[in-house]
Amino acid sequence: MTGIGTLPDTTEQADLREMVRDVISRYAPPERVRELDEASAFDLELYRALGEAGLIALDAQVDGSAGADPRNQIIVLEELAAGPTSMAVCLVVQYMGVGLLTEYGTELHRSTVLAPLLDGSERVSFALTEPDGGTDVARVMRTRARRTDEGGWILDGAKTWISGPQHAANLIVLARTSVSERSPIDGITMFLVPTDTPGITVRELDTFAIHSLDTCEVTFQGVKVDGTAVLGEVDRGFRQVLGTLNGERLNAAAAALGIARGALEAAVDYGRQRQVFGRPVGSFQVGQHRLVDGAIQIEAARALMLQAADATATGARVDILSAMAKVAASDAAVDITDAGMRLMGGSGFSKEYPMERLFRDARLYTFAPLTNEMLRNHIGEKHLGLPRSF
Incomplete structure (x- = not known):
């Protein structure tokens, strides 16, 4: 690896970045990443190592007195995404869980769910998206939770495109608990539901990329939970999640940036070594300019x-x-993986090199956690003051 990229880290952040790289080099070398991607298998050994190294907690406290510094989270995610990309996607979800449990969890939630999440012994999955809604999920949410006479709740509905539920111990589920005339984001409650609760069915989807993390449909049929399952306030779950979604976008940027940097490093290494017409392929101007443009984008x-x-x-x-x-x-990840594939030609198409996997994995972040088109709409309206475009 060439180590491309200006890293304006503090001393502490530089030490953190070096720690992440050390864990990756020991537990997730390129050949292992390739093997697990081809086997569609999760790297439990790497995940546990990240937990043991404190890279999931990142100073977040079980008692809820402190959360993780987002400036540290993005370092971990960028480094993971440049190599074992699926693990970066996994940690985006875990960091959401850490944030929500730290801020809204009860003492019981923190001791039984947050504590094993922070030390890497358990995982959570975040269940928001539904079959009939993506960006407009609050408006069309069909998953319902109704109160029982005993003070508990019964959940019915379905979620889809959910990352990591097959092996997660708990689901953070958003369900409609009332109908609000003021706003569709009101009347939605957040629940913490163990994945082994009767009535939950998980079906894995066959996806184009991010092969080392399961993406699933989760169905709830008469799923009974008690009153302690509510995370935060009844009917205000979506509003509670909104701040976390901003953090998710930031962490998605870090993961996408890691993919872009990993692809640029792979392309530059190849461009220096591969000889064509008696000279390095990276010396040809068209390909070189594409990589330079990629470095600028990064x-x-x-x-x-x-x-x-x-x-x-x-x-x-x-x-x-x-x-x-x-x-x-x-956008940088998509452009640079495309430039890398063009520079490498048939080699980029081969699974012997990481470029084809990075090319696939990069596409996730053009639409997750929110499409780039919808984000551009938001920027146009809220930053430029233009009329709403949707």
């Missing part, structure tokens, strides 16, 4: 990401910056 996306991370850490408004960072980083 640094522009990084600057936006760091601004968004600083804003998040200090409590400033972050929705515009996180949206810009996610769009810039995901």
Whole structure:
């Protein structure tokens, strides 16, 4: 690896980045990443190592007194995405869980769910998206939770495109609990539901990429939980999640940036070594300029990401910056993986090199956790003051 990229880290952040790279080199070398991708298998050994190293907790406290610093989360995610990309996607979800449990969890939630999440012994899965709704999920949410006479709840409905539920111990589920005339985002409650609760069915979907993390449909049929399953306030679950979704966009930007950087490093390494017509393939101007453009995109996306991370850490408004960072980083990942494939030709098409996997994995972040088109709509309306375009 060439180590491309300006890394404006503090000493502590540089140490953290080096720690992540050390864990990856020991537990997830390129050949293992390739094997697990081809086998569609999750790297449990790497996940546990990340937990043991404190890279899931990142100073978040079980008692809820402190959460993880987003400026540290993006370092972990970028480094993972440049190599074992599926694990970066997994940690985007885990970091959401850490944030929600830290802020809204009860003492019981924190001791039974947050504690094993922080040390890497368990995972959570976040169940929001539904078959009939993506961006407009609150408006069309069909998953319902109704109260029982005993003070508990019964959940019915279905979620889809859910990351990691097959091996997660708990699901964070959003379900409609009442109908609000004010706004579709009101009347939705967040629940913490063990995945082994009777009535839950998980079906894995066959996906194009991110093969080392399961993507599933989850069905709830008469799923009974007691009153302690509510995470936060009844009917305000979606509003509680909104701040976390801004953080998810920031972390998605970090993952996309890692993919972009990993692809650029792979292409540059190849361009220096591969000889054609008696000279390195990277010496030809068209291919070289594409890689230069990619390097520029990476640094522009990084600057936006760091601004968004600083804003998040200090409590400033972050929705515009996180949206810009996610769009810039995901566009960079798509453009650079395409440039890498073009430079490498048949070699890029081969599974012997990481480029074909990065090419596939990069496409996730053009539409997750929110489509780039919808983020551009948001930026146009809220940042530029243009009329609403949808």
